[in-house]
Amino acid sequence: MTATSPERHPTADTIIVGGGPAGLSAALCLARYNRQVLVFDGGRGRSTHHQVNRNYIGFPGGIATVDLRKRAVEQLADYPGARLSHHQVIGAEGDAERGFTVRSQSHAFTARTLILATGVLDHFPHFPGWERYVGESMFWCIACDGYENRGRRILVVGHTDAAAAEAMQMHSLSDRVQLLTNSHRNEISEVLCRRLRAAGIPVLHDQIRGVEGDQGRLRAVITRGGERLETDSLFSIQGATPETRLAEQLGVELAPTGYIRVDTEQQTSVPAVYAAGDVTSLHSHQVSAAVHEGSQAASAANYFLYPPELKSA
Template sequence: MDTETADLDGTDAAVIGGGPAGLSAALQLARYGRRVIVFDTGQGRSTHHQLNRNYLGFPGGIATKELRTLGVRQLAHYPHVRFAAHRVTAVVGDVRRGFTFQAQGHVWWARTVVLATGVLDHFPHFPDWEQYVGRSMFWCIACDGYENRGRRVLVVGHTDAAAGEAMQLHSLTDRVVLLTNSRKDEISSRFRRRLEAAGVPIVHDRIKAAEGADGRLTAIVTRGGEHLPLDALFSIQGATPETAAVRGLGVRVNAQGYVEVDVEQCTSVPGVYAAGDITAPHSHQVSAAVHEGAQAASAANYFLYPPELKAN
C-alpha cells in the first residue's frame, strides 16, 4: 500500500479545491472533529488580483488572495486538517469501499468527497493578459460592475449572454461597447435591437493586442485596426466547470457540465458533495461559495454518523 494511503486511512473527507468553497467546507468539517485532506493547486478564480467588495464584514473589501490566506491560517488551528498541493487527476470508488484519489504519483483514500474545483474562465488571450485579470479585466457584474459606474466599459463576447451583460452594464454607465472577439456573431436580432436602442455599438472583430500597464487596460486593438479605449473589460466568453478529474465518480451533471446538487449540496452519488462555482452557471459569488461549502460539510458530517445517531 502507498505510504500516503496508509497514513490517511482514517480520513473522513477529501476536499478537492482550496478556494472559498473548499476552505469553508474544510473548516466546518474540522469543527465537527472530522479528519480532512484539502487538495489545493493554488490556482483558480480566488488566486486572481481580485478585490472582493461584496462579501459581508469587510467594509473596504478584501483581496481574494488574502481571503484564501486567512482561511488557511484559520485551518492551521485544527491539526486534523491536512493540505496537499497536488492536482487530483482521478477519483473512483463509492461509500462502501471508500473513495480513492490519484494525484501526481500518489494515492489517497477518504470516506466522503467534497468537490470544490470551480471553473476555468475563457478570458481573452493577448500578451500578458493574466496581469489584468481582477484589476481591469473582469467576468462578473455583481462583483465589479458598481466600481465601473460612468467608466468606459468593453464587453467581450459573441452571444446573447454577452449582449445581456452589456445591457446590464449600461444601467451603470452609458459608455459601453460590445466586441464579439470571435469569427462567429451569434447575437440575436432581439438583442441587437436592444443594444441599438441603448446606443451600445457592436464591433464584430477579434482582439489583436492590448494597451495598458500595471494591470490597468487603456485600449484594445482589433485585427481589423479598431482602437477601442476603455477603463474596464468584462469578459463574457463563458467558463468550463472543472470536472474532468471526477468523471470517474459518475456524478450527474447538467447540459452545461455543472454538477447537479440538491439543497444540501448532495450530488447524485452518495457520499459525494459539491459546492461553489462548479454547481451552477450563475451566482458565482464568494458568499454563495462559503455558504455552499459549509452546507456540503454539514451534509457530509451527518452522512458519516452511524445510524444510531441519526434521527431519520
C-alpha cells in the same frame, strides 16, 4: 510496492478537492466537527487572481480574494485534523460502501466522503500578459465588479446573446459601453442587436490583437482590424467551463448546463460525494454563495459519517 505504484497515505474522513472559498469553508466546518479532513489546493481558480471581493459582509472596503484564502488557511491551522496538500489531483474512484481514493501523480489518498469544489475555467481573452489584468481591469461578473466601474469606459467582450444582455445591463451603470465579439462568429440575435442599437451601444465584430495598459490597468484594446478601442474596464462574457473531470470519473450526474447537479444539501447523485461552489451552478458565482455551499456540503458529509445510532432516522 513497484516503482510505479502510488504510495498509500493515511485515510481521512473527508477529502476536499479545491482550495477556494467553497473548499476552505467546507474544511473549516468539518474541522470544527472534529473530523480528519484533507484539502487539495492546486493553486488555481478565480480566487487566485487580483480580484477584490466587495460582496462579502464584514470587510468594509473589500478584501482581495488571495488574502481571503490566506486568512482561511491560517484559520485552519488552529485545527490539527485539517491538512492542506498542494498535490494536483488527477483521478478519483470509489463509492460510499468502499470509500473513495483520489490520486496524484505519485500518491493515493483515501477517505469515506468526498467534496468536489473544483470551480470553473474562465475563457478570458488571450493577449500578451493577459493574466495580469484579471481582477484589476478585466472582469467576468457585473455583480462583483460592475458598481466600481460606474461611469467608466466599459468594453464587453463576447459574441452571444449573453454578452449582449450583459452590455445592456452595464448600460445602467455607464453610458460609455461598447461590445466586441472577439470571435469569427457573431451569434447575437436580431432582437438583441436592435436593443443594443436603441441603447446606443456600438457593436464591433472583430477580434483582439493586443492591448495598451500598465500594471494591470487597461487603456485601450487593439483589434486585428486595426481599431483602437479606448477602455477602462473589460468584462469578458466568453463563458466558463465547469471543472467536472473528477465528477465524471465517479459517475456523478451533470445538469444539462454541464455543471454538477446537487440537491439542497449539496449531495450529488453519488452517495457520500458532495459538490460546492461555482462548479454547481451556471449563475450565482459569488464568494458568499461558495462559502455557504461549502459549509452545507460539510454538514451533510459530517452527518453521513455518523454511525446509525447517532442519526435521527
